[in-house]
Amino acid sequence: MKGATIHDVARAADVSIATVSRTLNGIETVAAPTRDRVLRVAGELDYIPHSAARALSTRRTDTVGVVLPDLHGEFFSELIRGIDLAARGAGLHLLLSSSHGDAAEAAIALRAMRSRVDSIIVMIPSASVDLAIAAGRGAGPMVFLGESGCNGDHPSFVVDNYAGAFAIAEHLAQSSHRRIAFVAGPSDNIDARERQRGYCAAVRQAGAEEWIVEGDFTEQSGREAARLLLSDGLPDAVFCANDMMAIGCLEALRDAGVRIPDDVALAGFDDIPIARYVSPPLTTAAVPIAEIGRRALECCIDKIAGRAPDGQRVFKPKLVIRESSAGRTE
């Protein structure tokens, strides 16, 4: 009931614990008959090596830590799925933690993971990444998700937010929308800032004016932005810095009787699965979320093995045009 130990196996197979260990780890030369006997006995006793004991001895845990700002919603679900896929393929375990957007909480989570993992995938929402780097020190190689300000001395997976946002804003401008509003993300979020930069550049290029409304990536803030726009006089198009805000915006505009895309065109960013289901389906910049997760985990594996260089891997989002912006043709 209490789990067989290596000593139990050794006794039952009439060998020493060293031989059992060698057999089970596949390494070194163990005589065939001995090996077979050990394997048989281990199977019969349902022996599983105690992971803590092994970790203590080998300094490896076969576990990767994952620290995300939140676990809620489509985006993170998709990310975790990609990470899990790669992890189970490599026989690694996943230790999960969320920081609720708080850098201090993230630091605590990272510290707590120190001896529990071989490597860490971390996504820090705000620009204050130094705290995290300090906290994660000693927990093995760290891999960053998102533009995080670590200056190239760690691997990081980033999205080309500027290019994606530029493409979206350009697309909106091409459909003869002159007045294009932008609902921004949190000001301390680098991804959000880059998207705003892309928007500004495209709008300027099209000879239109910048029109920026505050937001914080939540559906609720999208709804509030829409109310503000409704009272200020509607633009021709609204570009929200992420899909969740676009959905909030969509609901509020629809409730106010605004037709999309006929009265106002709408676009988001990320291409979370919901984006296809809302009505009308949302134009957005598709980020390969699950693939980024998978690649990040593979990067951890490489880092643990000592290969894998530092520096950024940039993913360029794909413009996905759906009905929310495709209505007007002049």
Next chain:
Amino acid sequence: MKGATIHDVARAADVSIATVSRTLNGIETVAAPTRDRVLRVAGELDYIPHSAARALSTRRTDTVGVVLPDLHGEFFSELIRGIDLAARGAGLHLLLSSSHGDAAEAAIALRAMRSRVDSIIVMIPSASVDLAIAAGRGAGPMVFLGESGCNGDHPSFVVDNYAGAFAIAEHLAQSSHRRIAFVAGPSDNIDARERQRGYCAAVRQAGAEEWIVEGDFTEQSGREAARLLLSDGLPDAVFCANDMMAIGCLEALRDAGVRIPDDVALAGFDDIPIARYVSPPLTTAAVPIAEIGRRALECCIDKIAGRAPDGQRVFKPKLVIRESSAGRTE
């Protein structure tokens, strides 16, 4: 760089490792000046006890394992969020694993968790739960999610699928829909079977006929069910065994020019977040997913502490009527 050990702290504070251990664990009587000195030194060295060593010694890992059929989509995201919330509140870590719906894979995951966790939350999709129970043996108390056939010798959190489905079908029947089709879930899934039973009872009570179409809980299967219904002649209402299928159904019907709820009323089950966003918003049976996750983890804590009885905790879903079924009033 390599992480200070308890010996380093002991040496620096000029005490024995036993005193350091006692100080840091808060227990026993350590003289105040000694305690202060140890704490100060530990802080200066940024000492964090090695979790594997501690686990080996105490046989506790402060970690709870979570094994789910999948990590994809709204339902599991919400569930994990609830679990995480409770876990971080209790200072516990989360070891995550998905079984991809395969009972054998779930068993592997459970075995691998044996010495890594103090307790396990497990959701087994199919009825074959015995394999899992055998595999999880020795990994601490197990808590089940969903109707799983463990006959009361473990705690389990289940939804009253029968009552929820009955309520939905009754609601559809009350709106003078006579011909109500049911899109079923996988036949080896107990939740799905119970929902079907609830549907059948309500339809029989209303004096209508049973009309069952196959499905497997995926959006795709919902779409196929809709095509079948379109070719067989449409019913007055369609009740899908979960929201994802209802969404697939909705899309396919809408594409075919069917108006919802005017031509056909539609309902799902679960109340995943998307259900509110689709157009028209979906009538469904609301399951408190995140709360179930939270309660399951709290149950793990209680089980570890030796309290917490076995047996089922039943959650009764709440009927949520939205536009997809609210159209017709005769």
Next chain:
DNA sequence: TTCGCCGCTGTAACCGTTTACACGAACACG
């Protein structure tokens, strides 16, 4: 025969904690 080598196996040290037990000092009490 003797020596060296090789293939296989066992012994024991180590990984970093917790904790039962022993021990010494201080102190109250008869």
Next chain:
DNA sequence: CGTGTTCGTGTAAACGGTTACAGCGGCGAA
């Protein structure tokens, strides 16, 4: 001034593996 108690601390034995090193039998070559 012994003796028993209490308080604070140290010593050492677990916990369950991995692995360097030693040992041993058999075999080929000198």
